[in-house]
Amino acid sequence: MKVGLFVPCYVDQFYPQAGIATLELLEKLGVEVEFPERQTCCGQPMANSGFSHLTGDCDELFTESFAGYDYVVAPSGSCVLHLKEHLHSKKNPSAAEDLRGRIYELVEFLTDILQIKSLKARFPHKVGVHQSCHGLRGLHLSQMSELVAPGFSKPEYLLNFVEGIELISLNRKDECCGFGGTFCVAEEAVSSKMGKDRVSDHVQNGAEYITGADLSCLMHMEGILKRQKSGVKVLHIAEILNAGE
Amino acid sequence: MVKEETQHKGLTEHSGLADIFNRDEQRVNWHDETLWFVRSKRDKAAHSLPEWELLRETASQIKHNVLSDLDTYLQQFEEQALINGVTVHWAADAREHNQIVHSILKKHEINRMVKSKSMLTEECHLNEYLKEHGVEVIDTDLGERIVQLAEEPPSHIVLPCIHKKKEEIGELFHTHLGTAAGESDPQVLTEAARQHLRESFLTRRLALTGVNFAVAETGEFVVCTNEGNADMGSHLADVHIASMGIEKIIPRRKDLGFFLRLLARSATGQPITTYSSHFRKPRAGQEMHIILVDNGRTVQLGREDFRNSLKCIRCGACMNTCPVYRRSGGHSYHNAIAGPIGSILAPNLDMKAYADLPFASTLCGSCSNVCPVKIDIHDQLYKWRQVLVKEGHVSPVKAMGMKAMAFTFAMPRFFAFAGKAGRVVMKYLPFVVSNKLNPWYKEREMPKPPKESFREWYKRERR
Numbered sequence: 001m002k003v004g005l006f007v008p009c010y011v012d013q014f015y016p017q018a019g020i021a022t023l024e025l026l027e028k029l030g031v032e033v034e035f036p037e038r039q040t041c042c043g044q045p046m047a048n049s050g051f052s053h054l055t056g057d058c059d060e061l062f063t064e065s066f067a068g069y070d071y072v073v074a075p076s077g078s079c080v081l082h083l084k085e086h087l088h089s090k091k092n093p094s095a096a097e098d099l100r101g102r103i104y105e106l107v108e109f110l111t112d113i114l115q116i117k118s119l120k121a122r123f124p125h126k127v128g129v130h131q132s133c134h135g136l137r138g139l140h141l142s143q144m145s146e147l148v149a150p151g152f153s154k155p156e157y158l159l160n161f162v163e164g165i166e167l168i169s170l171n172r173k174d175e176c177c178g179f180g181g182t183f184c185v186a187e188e189a190v191s192s193k194m195g196k197d198r199v200s201d202h203v204q205n206g207a208e209y210i211t212g213a214d215l216s217c218l219m220h221m222e223g224i225l226k227r228q229k230s231g232v233k234v235l236h237i238a239e240i241l242n243a244g245e
Numbered sequence: 246m247v248k249e250e251t252q253h254k255g256l257t258e259h260s261g262l263a264d265i266f267n268r269d270e271q272r273v274n275w276h277d278e279t280l281w282f283v284r285s286k287r288d289k290a291a292h293s294l295p296e297w298e299l300l301r302e303t304a305s306q307i308k309h310n311v312l313s314d315l316d317t318y319l320q321q322f323e324e325q326a327l328i329n330g331v332t333v334h335w336a337a338d339a340r341e342h343n344q345i346v347h348s349i350l351k352k353h354e355i356n357r358m359v360k361s362k363s364m365l366t367e368e369c370h371l372n373e374y375l376k377e378h379g380v381e382v383i384d385t386d387l388g389e390r391i392v393q394l395a396e397e398p399p400s401h402i403v404l405p406c407i408h409k410k411k412e413e414i415g416e417l418f419h420t421h422l423g424t425a426a427g428e429s430d431p432q433v434l435t436e437a438a439r440q441h442l443r444e445s446f447l448t449r450r451l452a453l454t455g456v457n458f459a460v461a462e463t464g465e466f467v468v469c470t471n472e473g474n475a476d477m478g479s480h481l482a483d484v485h486i487a488s489m490g491i492e493k494i495i496p497r498r499k500d501l502g503f504f505l506r507l508l509a510r511s512a513t514g515q516p517i518t519t520y521s522s523h524f525r526k527p528r529a530g531q532e533m534h535i536i537l538v539d540n541g542r543t544v545q546l547g548r549e550d551f552r553n554s555l556k557c558i559r560c561g562a563c564m565n566t567c568p569v570y571r572r573s574g575g576h577s578y579h580n581a582i583a584g585p586i587g588s589i590l591a592p593n594l595d596m597k598a599y600a601d602l603p604f605a606s607t608l609c610g611s612c613s614n615v616c617p618v619k620i621d622i623h624d625q626l627y628k629w630r631q632v633l634v635k636e637g638h639v640s641p642v643k644a645m646g647m648k649a650m651a652f653t654f655a656m657p658r659f660f661a662f663a664g665k666a667g668r669v670v671m672k673y674l675p676f677v678v679s680n681k682l683n684p685w686y687k688e689r690e691m692p693k694p695p696k697e698s699f700r701e702w703y704k705r706e707r708r
Contacts, residue, residue: 050630057655137610146614180607188684223689
């Protein structure tokens with residue numbers, strides 16, 4: 001099995017450690033991983049702003065970079081959802097269509113494709129899980145609180161393999177953090193308030209770390225935590241699953 | 246200073262109005278908690294029915310059927326209503342609707358009327374129209390009466406005065422209804438409103454109600470209230486006018502059960518509204534009118550991507566769950582219908598005036614999940630954004646930035662280089678550089694740029 005690692009633009013630039021943890025974790029689990037270097041972005045920042053007609057070149061680049069792999073894995077639910085729903089190619093339409101079915105967010109790749117039943121990791125801390133909206137409601141990484149349906153959580157299933165970890169519970173288990181791409185600056189007041197409220201739910205319930213499958217949300221919450229000079233830190237779930245030993 | 250700031254941000258846009266709403270953080274907390282409480286009640290009510298998701302799917306499919314055969318159902322409804330002795334009017338738009346109401350008033354020489362809750366009349370700005378024509382309208386839904394006294398529009402379709410605290414309502418009642426100064430006990434205030442409204446019910450000869458559901462096979466319509474004010478108004482008046490959007494049709498009486506079970510549970514967490522009143526024919530000596538209003542609905546019906554928005558049964562669940570609505574208040578949407586559903590309905594009426602609304606969302610998707618008729622609200626918000634950009638309703642600055650971003654991402658080498666040169670590529674991303682002018686930086690720090698990017702690390706370590 002050959003996996004193409006997609007490291008979204010802002011992860012590449014600001015959170016390389018999450019990309020490294022993803023790579024190391026997959027290798028530890030016996031997967032052959034490559035990082036095609038011509039990759040850039042999934043195109044979502046443009047599309048969610050209403051400019052999906054400008055994502056053509058991004059799409060071509062992505063298709064070209066990843067068409068040869070069995071799977072594409074990325075440590076970001078939001079980018080993955082965007083690609084699954086919107087990746088198109090004029091040059092190679094069938095390759096893009098085919099690729100849409102082989103793109104996975106890291107957590108779902110571990111639970112659904114690799115179907116791992118155990119993991120060697122240690123992280124003796126109190127951790128709050130942030131359910132990122134696109135991972136939650138788009139990729140169904142966990143059950144959504146609005147629906148009358150049996151509960152499950154793929155991120156928590158994985159985190160429960162980690163030795164010493166204590167998962168805290170939240171007052172609002174799956175409310176949005178307010179990042180929302182350009183929303184975070186276009187609607188600054190509401191976005192910041194949502195971020196502050198989400199962070200305070202974790203802090204009040206005793207989290208030392210906030211984790212999740214989407215760094216954009218974590219970046220938003222980190223921005224709030226740092227401004228508040230809080231000691232609570234954010235970590236991508238790959239960093240916890242790859243921790244310790 | 247405040248004025249300049251808001252002018253700069255655009256007082257007519259959601260973001261500017263939300264900014265003002267957020268200056269009182271305690272109040273935002275209170276507003277958020279109040280509506281979250283309603284969402285929690287909805288969850289509890291929904292979870293008490295194991296068949297909830299099947300109910301939603303069924304109701305959605307019934308509405309699907311209605312929308313695909315709307316003309317036939319409307320004609321069937323009209324035919325039955327006429328047989329029942331009801332006068333049926335067709336209004337192409339808000340103006341025509343208001344004129345029809347006014348003509349009925351004139352015919353009976355009536356210049357004072359009562360009205361129960363109808364979001365359609367808010368959409369048509371009926372009260373303002375009638376006021377200009379010398380007609381006094383008293384809204385009889387308590388929440389609507391409160392915002393009417395405050396000379397404000399409703400901020401929520403089910404809970405019109407949810408943005409007001411009981412102390413503020415006490416002040417309004419003191420001024421208008423003569424309650425004691427400083428009185429804010431809900432029971433005392435409600436009693437004062439009851440006495441005031443009772444007098445209105447007894448003396449007004451014309452009552453206008455909304456319509457929740459109109460049954461094609463029987464020509465009857467159903468009005469749901471918790472206060473019985475629609476019943477009080479219409480039973481006491483000589484003339485009953487019912488205004489309805491043409492999408493309110495359901496095919497058969499037996500379909501009603503699905504909607505009545507979903508409506509109140511979704512709206513307030515009640516198993517059913519206190520009154521679900523069926524109106525079929527005028528009582529002896531009474532005149533009954535139904536006004537069927539299009540006002541843009543057939544245009545929306547023709548937009549394939551947005552057609553499903555017409556399934557809406559006006560429960561307000563999408564507002565209660567929306568993290569943006571709860572923290573920006575209904576008035577920030579500057580439209581009769583606020584929140585997520587308002588944001589997909591409004592651009593259909595006027596793209597330019599409401600171009601901001603589809604962007605007033607993080608696309609979190611919670612709205613689509615609580616919607617009792619399964620409208621794909623967040624997907625439609627995304628689709629409206631594409632339409633609004635194509636139609637030229639976003640700022641040229643934003644369009645330029647987006648082109649620069651697309652250019653950077655299309656060039657891997659430039660992207661890598663731009664990243665290396667102090668992560669300058671990020672100035673094209675939504676979360677721009679750290680300076681005081683940047684909205685990101687107002688309440689949030691930027692991530693600290695690492696020594697090397699992932700791709701630099703990969704090149705060094707793995708190649």
